[in-house]
Amino acid sequence: MPYFSVLTVSDSCSRGAREDGSGSAIIRLMEEAGYTRVDYRITEDGVEPVSHFIREMCTQDVDLLLTTGGTGFSPRDFTPEATDQACSRKVPGIPEMLRYRSSKKVKSAWLSRGTAGIRGNTLVVNLPGSVKAVTECVEFLLPVLPHALEVLHGSVDRCGG
Numbered sequence: 001m002p003y004f005s006v007l008t009v010s011d012s013c014s015r016g017a018r019e020d021g022s023g024s025a026i027i028r029l030m031e032e033a034g035y036t037r038v039d040y041r042i043t044e045d046g047v048e049p050v051s052h053f054i055r056e057m058c059t060q061d062v063d064l065l066l067t068t069g070g071t072g073f074s075p076r077d078f079t080p081e082a083t084d085q086a087c088s089r090k091v092p093g094i095p096e097m098l099r100y101r102s103s104k105k106v107k108s109a110w111l112s113r114g115t116a117g118i119r120g121n122t123l124v125v126n127l128p129g130s131v132k133a134v135t136e137c138v139e140f141l142l143p144v145l146p147h148a149l150e151v152l153h154g155s156v157d158r159c160g161g
Helices: 021-032 047-057 079-086 093-103 107-111 131-141 145-152
Strands: 003-009 036-043 064-068 116-119 122-127
Touching (some): 003 047, 021 131, 093 122, 093 131, 122 131, 122 145
16 A cells, blocks of 8 residues: 655644644545555744655655645745645646535635645645645545556556547
8 A cells, every 4th residue: 555644734733732633634534545654744834844844754655745734825824835846746636626626615725725746756735724624635635546656656557548
């Protein structure tokens, strides 16, 4: 089974002022789906700390890095910029799909600035910071992950017709 890690991006969680519900939800859902957790970390908001942890966590043997938090309009929300800085290739379809499917439940989903990209052999996907939203997004993401990770690792010789 594939390996995953979780990076929670939150000033309050990194200071210990709030418990990390969204990171815990991701771990539970991914493990229930048969994925194996490699790492779990919490960092403060901001481009530099987030991009540092993305780069560091992608050096491990991990197929998927899911971030949670820092994707909104707050003055300290820079997870998408940090992800773009750390990744060599963008994967625009995943966040488009997450926003579209989430918008069927809540219109504010269109305000998410989350992105996705590839760093080395790791797919990095930004998820929202709320437990409800992250739970829905993981459920939307799970059906596309097996093929995405197979292609990323060169396990598929040919895609499409």
